[in-house]
Amino acid sequence: MAARFCGVLVLVAVFLSGLNASRPALNQELSNLFNELWRLDVNRMTPGTDYTISVQGRASFVSQGSHVVQDHATLPLFSNVNENKLKTTTTTSRFMKLLDNYERSTGMTEQVTTEEQTEINLFLDAVLQTEVMKRAHRYLVSKGQSSANLRLFKSQLKLIWFNLYRRQRNTGLDSCGFEHVFVGETRSGTEIIGFHNWIQFYLQEKNSYLDYKGYKARESDLPDQDDHVLNLQFSWHNLVKPVGSAFIGTSPEFEMALFTIVFLINTDRSTTVLVNIDQCQMELVVIRHGRSLGTAYPKLLSSNSRHVRQHAR
Template sequence: MEGEGTNDGGWQTVGEKKHHGRPQQSEAWNGYRRPPSEQKYSEDVGQVHQGLNVEPTREELNSLSKACSRLWELDMNRLVPGKDYRIDCGEGKKVYQKGDMASESLFSWLGDDVLRKPTYSRFCALLDNYNPHQGYKEVVTQQDKHEEVAFIEEIARTAPIKYLHRYLVQKGAVSQDYEDFKRMLASLWFDLYGRGGTSCCSSAFEHVFVGEIKGRGQGESEVAGFHNWIQFYLEEAKGNVDYQGYIFPRRRGESPDSETQLLTVQFEWHGVLKSVSSTLIGVSPEFEVALYTLCFFVGGEDNRVDIGPYTVNIKCYRLGNKIGSAFPIAEN
């Protein structure tokens, strides 16, 4: 994450707020464009974590909430607040309040090795494959396809995705064959579909993780999707995101702090406001893919579940047989 031309521990002062030095593209990313069969992947999770059980229990099969809690426990790549990264929540505000309540960036520091983790690194490589403006047909290159398949191959070696597979097999929702399952995941998340009247302009991955800027005529725009903390960190580092403060929790007297891993925030992206957005901070890409896929297959539009210390409603919107959107909302 070394920035060029930075000082003060890798920071640059840009305008009012401090911004990180621009993150450098990882050398590994170029390799991710090769055919997936020619790429190197990390060791299978079963060998790394001997005795890690990815079989769902009967209780979990009967309770989506218990299954989501188990996914949280299986997220070996989740970051530790204060150790792997630091955030500064700034001041709180109501959704309708105008004005920037945060003098600093949300992320004040991220460990150098975090984005080198295999699933994180592959996730980052996918983020530049999209045009953020909704309604533009996406051009998918052969290299983009390679990156998508290789990302699925990498996360398929982790415990959350293995658990997801076992769970959905028990429910009769997917094939027992792991290769078929991986193809289904790639299709579910990356196949293009229409949104806002334009065909082939969006996908579940683009909407949920990357974000889209939706024009509303008369020059009015809004940010849709964009629920991923890694994308937030990278875009903030580039100066594209302006963090404007957290949204007051529904319960009085509860304010987020640097340890909070479920945050409801307001920000501008490319100068366009997202008035309220909930994001899980520090979770791995494989955890989020597993969580939202699980809710898509066995849940409804509202999925009130416990994950770790948080009670959340995982909203899951369908577009036919695809994920239209998926994101957490903090519950009381």
């Protein structure tokens, strides 16, 4: 079956209750751009070849903050991942070195060592060399949102993704966009926040820190092994994420490029754009924390080109 850019792990309960609420109009310009980035993403993993997932059962409703959850997936989500490709692809290998640099709990001040700063710089250098981020950079320059100077663009990415700030009041600098979106955090010892990356999901699952509980989807949008986005439920360090969202198989540079563009095209605290990418229609949500990223996630609206078929009726 042809690989589909579908299935998304969507992070907020609003996904379930607000699907019929008013939505922004389709952003065709960004849809065209993001499909171009999708085609340029040569570091994307191929389902059935580089990894295999087992979506298993539909997860049941769990309220935020609850520690009680029924398991509808007896097996891990990832039954196989080509770790050699992860380790030999420059962006993903450097990305994985960043995942253990953060305190999991908000309220705990982050301490960034010289070695960790070097890891951040090496990761950004690798990302900037990809065709995905080069194309994103050209687009942002054309819109007057970024400097054509590569050094200044790197500094802009660093400010957006790695600048530390206070997520919790009356604490030290305890969070950043990269940690929240790609690594995941816990809050007040009761809930999981952020955590939207499939590589982190796989590694945490492999090390038995994470337990996949089942997928979340509407009746007409059942996921399968080829989906490149999933909505799912999981527990992590004994806390439960009722509904999560993440791309599956995509490269770090692809996700970073998408969310950076959405972040920079609007100065509102919260930005939502409706886009069609491959066979999926989704909202990309970005929330600011000053000049840095607070959170970013996809909200899947339809997969398997169902939105195309409905429009054709």
